[in-house]
Amino acid sequence: MRSIMAMLRPKGADAGALYHAIVAEARQPAWYREGAVADSMDGRFAVLASLVALAILRLEEGDEEAVRHSVALTESFISDMDAQMREEGFGDPSIGKQVRGMVGALASRVDRWRDARAGNGAWDDAVRFSVYRDSLPPAETALTFATESLRRFNEGLNGQSDRNVIRGHFG
Template structure:
Protein backbone atom coordinates (compact mmCIF):
# COMPACT_ATOMS: atom_id res chain seq x y z
CA UNK A 1 0.00 0.00 0.00
CA UNK A 2 2.86 2.42 0.81
CA UNK A 3 4.40 1.95 -2.62
CA UNK A 4 1.02 2.64 -4.21
CA UNK A 5 0.74 5.88 -2.19
CA UNK A 6 4.18 6.97 -3.42
CA UNK A 7 3.02 6.44 -6.97
CA UNK A 8 0.33 9.10 -6.62
CA UNK A 9 2.26 11.55 -4.45
CA UNK A 10 4.13 14.15 -6.39
CA UNK A 11 7.41 15.55 -5.18
CA UNK A 12 7.39 19.27 -4.51
CA UNK A 13 9.04 21.30 -7.22
CA UNK A 14 12.22 22.81 -5.75
CA UNK A 15 12.12 25.58 -8.35
CA UNK A 16 8.70 27.00 -7.39
CA UNK A 17 10.14 29.85 -5.27
CA UNK A 18 12.58 30.70 -8.04
CA UNK A 19 9.87 30.62 -10.70
CA UNK A 20 7.66 32.91 -8.60
CA UNK A 21 10.49 35.42 -8.26
CA UNK A 22 11.26 35.37 -11.99
CA UNK A 23 7.56 36.05 -12.67
CA UNK A 24 7.68 38.96 -10.22
CA UNK A 25 10.77 40.35 -11.99
CA UNK A 26 8.99 40.05 -15.34
CA UNK A 27 6.14 42.14 -13.97
CA UNK A 28 8.43 45.07 -13.07
CA UNK A 29 7.01 48.21 -14.71
CA UNK A 30 10.37 49.39 -16.05
CA UNK A 31 10.24 46.75 -18.80
CA UNK A 32 7.04 48.27 -20.14
CA UNK A 33 7.72 51.94 -19.35
CA UNK A 34 11.42 52.69 -19.96
CA UNK A 35 11.99 49.53 -22.02
CA UNK A 36 8.75 50.02 -23.93
CA UNK A 37 8.10 46.30 -24.30
CA UNK A 38 4.43 46.13 -25.33
CA UNK A 39 2.29 45.72 -22.21
CA UNK A 40 0.31 42.91 -23.79
CA UNK A 41 0.06 39.19 -23.18
CA UNK A 42 2.72 38.63 -25.83
CA UNK A 43 4.99 41.35 -24.46
CA UNK A 44 4.73 40.05 -20.91
CA UNK A 45 5.47 36.54 -22.16
CA UNK A 46 8.56 37.88 -23.96
CA UNK A 47 9.95 39.42 -20.77
CA UNK A 48 9.18 36.29 -18.73
CA UNK A 49 10.72 33.93 -21.29
CA UNK A 50 13.80 36.14 -21.57
CA UNK A 51 14.38 36.21 -17.81
CA UNK A 52 13.68 32.49 -17.54
CA UNK A 53 16.22 31.77 -20.28
CA UNK A 54 18.93 33.75 -18.52
CA UNK A 55 18.07 32.15 -15.17
CA UNK A 56 18.13 28.68 -16.70
CA UNK A 57 21.51 29.32 -18.29
CA UNK A 58 22.88 30.21 -14.87
CA UNK A 59 21.37 27.04 -13.33
CA UNK A 60 23.02 24.93 -16.04
CA UNK A 61 26.44 26.02 -14.79
CA UNK A 62 25.69 25.09 -11.18
CA UNK A 63 25.93 21.88 -9.23
CA UNK A 64 23.56 18.93 -9.19
CA UNK A 65 20.82 20.75 -7.26
CA UNK A 66 20.98 23.71 -9.64
CA UNK A 67 20.64 21.44 -12.65
CA UNK A 68 17.71 19.71 -10.93
CA UNK A 69 16.17 23.15 -10.34
CA UNK A 70 16.63 23.87 -14.05
CA UNK A 71 14.27 20.99 -14.83
CA UNK A 72 11.91 22.19 -12.11
CA UNK A 73 11.94 25.70 -13.58
CA UNK A 74 10.81 24.30 -16.92
CA UNK A 75 8.10 22.25 -15.21
CA UNK A 76 6.85 25.30 -13.32
CA UNK A 77 6.74 27.24 -16.59
CA UNK A 78 4.71 24.53 -18.33
CA UNK A 79 2.31 24.28 -15.39
CA UNK A 80 1.87 28.07 -15.30
CA UNK A 81 1.31 28.35 -19.06
CA UNK A 82 -1.21 25.50 -18.95
CA UNK A 83 -3.08 27.27 -16.14
CA UNK A 84 -2.98 30.64 -17.90
CA UNK A 85 -4.27 29.19 -21.15
CA UNK A 86 -7.09 27.37 -19.36
CA UNK A 87 -8.08 30.64 -17.66
CA UNK A 88 -8.19 32.22 -21.11
CA UNK A 89 -10.59 29.51 -22.28
CA UNK A 90 -8.22 27.31 -24.27
CA UNK A 91 -9.56 23.77 -24.22
CA UNK A 92 -7.91 20.37 -24.10
CA UNK A 93 -7.99 19.63 -27.84
CA UNK A 94 -5.45 22.38 -28.59
CA UNK A 95 -3.78 22.75 -25.19
CA UNK A 96 -0.80 20.54 -25.95
CA UNK A 97 -0.05 22.35 -29.16
CA UNK A 98 -0.30 25.81 -27.55
CA UNK A 99 1.86 24.88 -24.56
CA UNK A 100 4.33 23.18 -26.90
CA UNK A 101 4.57 26.37 -28.91
CA UNK A 102 5.30 28.40 -25.77
CA UNK A 103 7.94 25.90 -24.64
CA UNK A 104 9.49 26.13 -28.11
CA UNK A 105 9.59 29.93 -27.81
CA UNK A 106 11.38 29.59 -24.48
CA UNK A 107 13.80 27.07 -25.99
CA UNK A 108 14.58 29.43 -28.85
CA UNK A 109 15.37 32.19 -26.41
CA UNK A 110 17.58 29.85 -24.42
CA UNK A 111 19.69 29.16 -27.50
CA UNK A 112 19.85 32.83 -28.44
CA UNK A 113 20.84 33.95 -24.94
CA UNK A 114 23.43 31.19 -24.76
CA UNK A 115 25.07 32.87 -27.76
CA UNK A 116 24.82 36.34 -26.24
CA UNK A 117 26.21 35.33 -22.85
CA UNK A 118 28.96 33.39 -24.62
CA UNK A 119 29.94 36.40 -26.71
CA UNK A 120 28.93 34.86 -30.03
CA UNK A 121 26.15 37.39 -30.67
CA UNK A 122 25.48 40.89 -29.38
CA UNK A 123 23.13 41.46 -26.47
CA UNK A 124 21.38 44.13 -28.53
CA UNK A 125 20.59 41.73 -31.37
CA UNK A 126 19.31 39.02 -29.06
CA UNK A 127 17.30 41.45 -26.92
CA UNK A 128 15.78 42.92 -30.09
CA UNK A 129 14.41 39.51 -31.05
CA UNK A 130 13.71 38.20 -27.56
CA UNK A 131 11.82 41.20 -26.21
CA UNK A 132 10.60 43.09 -29.25
CA UNK A 133 10.43 40.59 -32.10
CA UNK A 134 12.64 43.05 -34.00
CA UNK A 135 10.05 45.87 -33.62
CA UNK A 136 12.32 47.93 -31.39
CA UNK A 137 10.52 51.13 -30.35
CA UNK A 138 13.69 53.22 -29.91
CA UNK A 139 17.42 53.01 -29.31
CA UNK A 140 16.83 54.28 -25.77
CA UNK A 141 14.31 51.56 -24.94
CA UNK A 142 16.60 48.86 -26.29
CA UNK A 143 19.56 50.31 -24.36
CA UNK A 144 17.48 50.30 -21.16
CA UNK A 145 16.45 46.67 -21.64
CA UNK A 146 19.97 45.52 -22.52
CA UNK A 147 21.40 47.30 -19.47
CA UNK A 148 18.78 45.68 -17.22
CA UNK A 149 19.34 42.24 -18.73
CA UNK A 150 23.11 42.52 -18.32
CA UNK A 151 22.66 43.67 -14.73
CA UNK A 152 20.37 40.70 -14.10
CA UNK A 153 22.78 38.26 -15.75
CA UNK A 154 25.82 39.51 -13.83
CA UNK A 155 23.91 39.41 -10.56
CA UNK A 156 22.83 35.82 -11.29
CA UNK A 157 26.50 34.92 -11.66
CA UNK A 158 27.14 36.24 -8.16
CA UNK A 159 24.39 34.17 -6.53
CA UNK A 160 25.09 30.84 -4.90
CA UNK A 161 23.14 27.86 -6.17
CA UNK A 162 21.30 27.64 -2.86
CA UNK A 163 20.26 31.30 -2.90
CA UNK A 164 19.17 31.10 -6.50
CA UNK A 165 17.13 27.94 -6.01
CA UNK A 166 15.52 29.59 -2.98
CA UNK A 167 14.35 32.45 -5.17
CA UNK A 168 16.88 35.09 -4.06
CA UNK A 169 17.16 37.09 -7.26
CA UNK A 170 18.86 40.38 -8.07
Protein backbone atom coordinates in the same frame (compact mmCIF):
# COMPACT_ATOMS: atom_id res chain seq x y z
CA MET B 1 -7.41 14.47 -6.63
CA ARG B 2 -3.85 13.28 -6.97
CA SER B 3 -3.27 9.67 -7.81
CA ILE B 4 -1.70 7.31 -5.30
CA MET B 5 1.27 6.88 -7.63
CA ALA B 6 1.85 10.63 -7.72
CA MET B 7 1.82 10.77 -3.93
CA LEU B 8 4.36 7.95 -3.72
CA ARG B 9 6.69 9.42 -6.34
CA PRO B 10 9.82 10.91 -4.78
CA LYS B 11 9.66 14.68 -4.63
CA GLY B 12 12.03 16.28 -7.09
CA ALA B 13 13.49 19.72 -7.21
CA ASP B 14 11.04 22.54 -6.56
CA ALA B 15 11.65 25.77 -8.41
CA GLY B 16 8.63 27.55 -6.96
CA ALA B 17 10.54 30.26 -5.09
CA LEU B 18 12.75 31.03 -8.06
CA TYR B 19 9.88 31.00 -10.53
CA HIS B 20 7.80 33.33 -8.37
CA ALA B 21 10.75 35.72 -8.02
CA ILE B 22 11.19 35.74 -11.81
CA VAL B 23 7.48 36.35 -12.34
CA ALA B 24 7.68 39.28 -9.91
CA GLU B 25 10.59 40.72 -11.91
CA ALA B 26 8.69 40.25 -15.19
CA ARG B 27 5.75 42.16 -13.71
CA GLN B 28 7.80 45.27 -12.96
CA PRO B 29 6.10 48.20 -14.72
CA ALA B 30 9.43 49.53 -16.01
CA TRP B 31 9.60 46.73 -18.60
CA TYR B 32 6.44 48.11 -20.16
CA ARG B 33 7.10 51.82 -19.62
CA GLU B 34 10.83 52.36 -20.08
CA GLY B 35 11.34 49.16 -22.06
CA ALA B 36 8.32 49.83 -24.28
CA VAL B 37 7.35 46.16 -24.22
CA ALA B 38 3.73 45.75 -25.22
CA ASP B 39 1.59 45.24 -22.11
CA SER B 40 -0.15 42.29 -23.70
CA MET B 41 -0.01 38.50 -23.36
CA ASP B 42 2.73 38.36 -25.99
CA GLY B 43 4.75 41.17 -24.41
CA ARG B 44 4.48 39.78 -20.89
CA PHE B 45 5.39 36.33 -22.22
CA ALA B 46 8.47 37.75 -23.96
CA VAL B 47 9.79 39.34 -20.77
CA LEU B 48 9.04 36.29 -18.63
CA ALA B 49 10.53 33.83 -21.13
CA SER B 50 13.67 35.98 -21.45
CA LEU B 51 14.20 36.01 -17.70
CA VAL B 52 13.45 32.30 -17.34
CA ALA B 53 15.90 31.49 -20.16
CA LEU B 54 18.70 33.38 -18.43
CA ALA B 55 17.92 31.66 -15.11
CA ILE B 56 17.91 28.22 -16.77
CA LEU B 57 21.34 28.90 -18.25
CA ARG B 58 22.71 30.04 -14.89
CA LEU B 59 21.39 26.93 -13.16
CA GLU B 60 22.84 24.68 -15.86
CA GLU B 61 26.27 26.03 -14.92
CA GLY B 62 25.84 25.08 -11.27
CA ASP B 63 26.16 21.90 -9.29
CA GLU B 64 23.96 18.82 -9.70
CA GLU B 65 21.20 20.27 -7.54
CA ALA B 66 21.19 23.49 -9.57
CA VAL B 67 20.93 21.52 -12.82
CA ARG B 68 17.92 19.63 -11.40
CA HIS B 69 16.40 22.99 -10.56
CA SER B 70 16.89 24.16 -14.14
CA VAL B 71 14.59 21.31 -15.17
CA ALA B 72 12.16 22.15 -12.37
CA LEU B 73 12.17 25.81 -13.46
CA THR B 74 11.27 24.74 -16.99
CA GLU B 75 8.48 22.56 -15.59
CA SER B 76 7.18 25.47 -13.49
CA PHE B 77 7.13 27.65 -16.60
CA ILE B 78 5.24 24.99 -18.59
CA SER B 79 2.74 24.46 -15.79
CA ASP B 80 2.14 28.20 -15.48
CA MET B 81 1.69 28.63 -19.23
CA ASP B 82 -0.81 25.75 -19.27
CA ALA B 83 -2.74 27.38 -16.42
CA GLN B 84 -2.63 30.79 -18.10
CA MET B 85 -3.95 29.39 -21.36
CA ARG B 86 -6.80 27.62 -19.57
CA GLU B 87 -7.60 30.85 -17.73
CA GLU B 88 -7.78 32.66 -21.06
CA GLY B 89 -10.37 30.14 -22.21
CA PHE B 90 -8.34 27.86 -24.44
CA GLY B 91 -9.84 24.38 -24.47
CA ASP B 92 -8.15 21.03 -24.07
CA PRO B 93 -7.88 20.28 -27.81
CA SER B 94 -5.87 23.44 -28.52
CA ILE B 95 -4.01 23.85 -25.25
CA GLY B 96 -1.32 21.27 -26.00
CA LYS B 97 -0.43 22.94 -29.27
CA GLN B 98 -0.33 26.39 -27.66
CA VAL B 99 1.86 25.26 -24.77
CA ARG B 100 4.20 23.35 -27.12
CA GLY B 101 4.62 26.58 -29.08
CA MET B 102 5.48 28.46 -25.88
CA VAL B 103 7.99 25.80 -24.86
CA GLY B 104 9.55 26.08 -28.32
CA ALA B 105 9.74 29.85 -27.90
CA LEU B 106 11.46 29.39 -24.54
CA ALA B 107 13.92 26.91 -26.07
CA SER B 108 14.73 29.40 -28.85
CA ARG B 109 15.44 32.04 -26.25
CA VAL B 110 17.65 29.68 -24.25
CA ASP B 111 19.68 28.98 -27.40
CA ARG B 112 19.97 32.67 -28.28
CA TRP B 113 20.96 33.66 -24.74
CA ARG B 114 23.44 30.79 -24.53
CA ASP B 115 25.25 32.25 -27.54
CA ALA B 116 25.10 35.81 -26.21
CA ARG B 117 26.36 34.79 -22.77
CA ALA B 118 29.23 32.88 -24.38
CA GLY B 119 30.18 35.90 -26.49
CA ASN B 120 29.16 34.17 -29.73
CA GLY B 121 26.40 36.66 -30.41
CA ALA B 122 25.69 40.27 -29.66
CA TRP B 123 23.76 40.95 -26.45
CA ASP B 124 21.63 43.59 -28.23
CA ASP B 125 20.66 41.05 -30.90
CA ALA B 126 19.60 38.59 -28.21
CA VAL B 127 17.49 41.31 -26.57
CA ARG B 128 15.82 42.23 -29.86
CA PHE B 129 15.06 38.56 -30.57
CA SER B 130 13.99 37.63 -27.05
CA VAL B 131 12.02 40.69 -25.99
CA TYR B 132 10.98 42.46 -29.18
CA ARG B 133 10.69 39.49 -31.55
CA ASP B 134 13.42 40.81 -33.84
CA SER B 135 11.74 44.16 -34.39
CA LEU B 136 13.04 47.44 -33.09
CA PRO B 137 11.29 49.01 -30.12
CA PRO B 138 9.75 52.43 -30.71
CA ALA B 139 12.75 54.22 -29.17
CA GLU B 140 16.43 53.47 -28.77
CA THR B 141 16.08 54.26 -25.07
CA ALA B 142 13.68 51.30 -24.74
CA LEU B 143 16.24 48.91 -26.23
CA THR B 144 18.91 50.37 -23.96
CA PHE B 145 16.66 49.87 -20.93
CA ALA B 146 15.86 46.25 -21.81
CA THR B 147 19.48 45.48 -22.68
CA GLU B 148 20.82 46.88 -19.43
CA SER B 149 18.03 45.34 -17.35
CA LEU B 150 18.67 41.88 -18.76
CA ARG B 151 22.42 42.34 -18.35
CA ARG B 152 21.92 43.30 -14.68
CA PHE B 153 19.57 40.36 -14.16
CA ASN B 154 22.14 38.00 -15.69
CA GLU B 155 24.95 39.49 -13.58
CA GLY B 156 22.76 39.21 -10.49
CA LEU B 157 22.25 35.52 -11.18
CA ASN B 158 25.94 34.99 -11.79
CA GLY B 159 26.89 36.83 -8.60
CA GLN B 160 24.88 34.49 -6.38
CA SER B 161 25.54 31.00 -5.08
CA ASP B 162 23.53 28.14 -6.55
CA ARG B 163 21.56 27.96 -3.31
CA ASN B 164 20.61 31.65 -3.43
CA VAL B 165 19.52 31.43 -7.06
CA ILE B 166 17.39 28.38 -6.25
CA ARG B 167 15.78 30.36 -3.44
CA GLY B 168 14.97 33.20 -5.83
CA HIS B 169 17.66 35.62 -4.59
CA PHE B 170 19.40 37.08 -7.60
CA GLY B 171 19.89 40.74 -7.06
